[in-house]
Amino acid sequence: MLTLTIGSFALAINHVLLILALAIATLVGWRVAKRGGENPESVLFVLFLLGLLVARIGFVLAYWSHFQNSPLRMLDLRDGGFVIWPGLLAMVVAALIWGWRHAGLRRPLAWGLGSGLAFWIVASVSSNLYEQGNHLPEITLRDASGESVELSSYQGGPLIINLWATWCPPCRREMPVLQSAQNHHQDVTFLFVNQGESMQSVSTYLETQGLNLSNILFDSNGQLAQKVGSMALPTTLFYSADGRLLRSHLGELSDASLAQAMEGFKKEHSKSAQQVDPARNTRRCLTANC
Secondary structure, rough: OOEEEEEEEEEEHHHHHHHHHHHHHHHHHHHHOOOOOOOOOHHHHHHHHHHHHHHHHHHHOHHHHHHHHHHHHHHHHHHHHHHHHHHHHHHHHHHHHHHOOOHHHHHHHHHHHHHHHHHHHHHHHHHHHHHHHHHOOOOOEEOOOOOOOEHHHHHHOEEEEEEEEOOOOHHHHHHHHHHHHHHHHHOOOOEEEOOOOOHHHHHHHHHHHHOOOOEEEEEOOOHHHHHOOOOOOOEEEEOOOEEEEEEEEEEEOHHHHHHHHHHHHHHHEEEEEEEOOOOHHHHHHHOOOO
């Protein structure tokens, strides 16, 4: 499951975990403060915002080449671009300084921050392990000519699947980014699975926008979204050659966030390929005298 759906509202699981971590930190800090000390609620919230800010700054600096021509895009958090570890470090350092200056906060803040971080780390790792246990669904879709196509027929190499629709504004904004990536990463198959629209409306949209996407499939009933557990658009799924889900991204992809995702994806795919056939990789290494 990639999203938590409440009625028509869908929230990414990683966002849910962040909110729960903040709630747990606040609750634990409040309980400890009742036994002696100051309530760290406001401080924890400030630390949370500080962590997000520093994580965003770390991401912008790491992918500055994607922002230098349009610096205002640094403020657009919709792409989900963050580098986590600088944010965590900033939170811990700020908490130490706060505790050093305010003795009454030390114990409640330490327990609150520690419990929140512990929950978030364990829950995030567990969620990622569960996600990576999923495989490419066995479903049948239709191509642009109306012919039935097995989704598994695209298995065999690194595969990126984008779930999208023409009525979805973030889907429309990220399409040029994905088309550029499709042209740049020739070793990766990009598959665009439209959700619930007619072939004619999609064809008209692509033509009017000047988009040239190589692989388009049509999912009239949204069965792929149901199988992978994502009720939010756009959703981008990254699969290894053996059809194992390596990572996912919910929401709009920018040039920078896609570059970040591609770096991690290619590393994970390479590691997955070595695990699938270690003998083949050993032969390759011996041939190259490494």
